[in-house]
Amino acid sequence: MDSCSVINVVHAGALELICSLPEIEWWLPPMVVNECGTSCAGSILEAHESGQLHFCNDDQVNSEHYVDLLLTHSLGEGETECMAIALGADFAICCDDRRARRVAVALIGDDRVFGTIRVLRWCVEAQLIACGQAKTLLTQMRARGGYLPDMAQEFFCSGED
Numbered sequence: 001m002d003s004c005s006v007i008n009v010v011h012a013g014a015l016e017l018i019c020s021l022p023e024i025e026w027w028l029p030p031m032v033v034n035e036c037g038t039s040c041a042g043s044i045l046e047a048h049e050s051g052q053l054h055f056c057n058d059d060q061v062n063s064e065h066y067v068d069l070l071l072t073h074s075l076g077e078g079e080t081e082c083m084a085i086a087l088g089a090d091f092a093i094c095c096d097d098r099r100a101r102r103v104a105v106a107l108i109g110d111d112r113v114f115g116t117i118r119v120l121r122w123c124v125e126a127q128l129i130a131c132g133q134a135k136t137l138l139t140q141m142r143a144r145g146g147y148l149p150d151m152a153q154e155f156f157c158s159g160e161d
Contacts, residue, residue: 018123065088066080092111115148125157
């Protein structure tokens with residue numbers, strides 16, 4: 001998960017929610033943890049200590065891939081680090097930066113790249129929250145500065161809630 005996604009989720013108070021999605025393990029690379037800063041530190045540490053969120057090790061980052069991607073695409077360090085890890089392992093990337101997501105899709109494929117909005121929809125599909133709650137969380141993310149499109153409630157589910 002890149003830093004934009006983590007920040008958006010933490011600002012909406014939804015980190016514990018998304019970490020409870022079945023069959024998904026959430027991993028944060030070192031640069032992402034650093035980029036999230038103090039505003040997210042408590043939530044990240046709490047999720048890590050409870051076993052809901054994992055930290056990648058520095059040795060999981062292929063430094064050659066990282067530098068090459070950083071120079072080639074001029075993306076943020078956290079997004080670049082996520083891509084470098086995904087290139088060398090079977091990781092997907094949750095990314096809320098549109099340009100970074102396009103680069104990631106080209107590098108690792110569309111089936112391994114998604115954003116926070118899709119994660120909220122998965123929470124509805126997993127019956128962890130109702131459709132209206134997903135829309136409310138998205139609204140909170142946007143109100144706290146998240147550059148996310150405003151999706152209709154129907155995106156999260158059809159005709160429910």
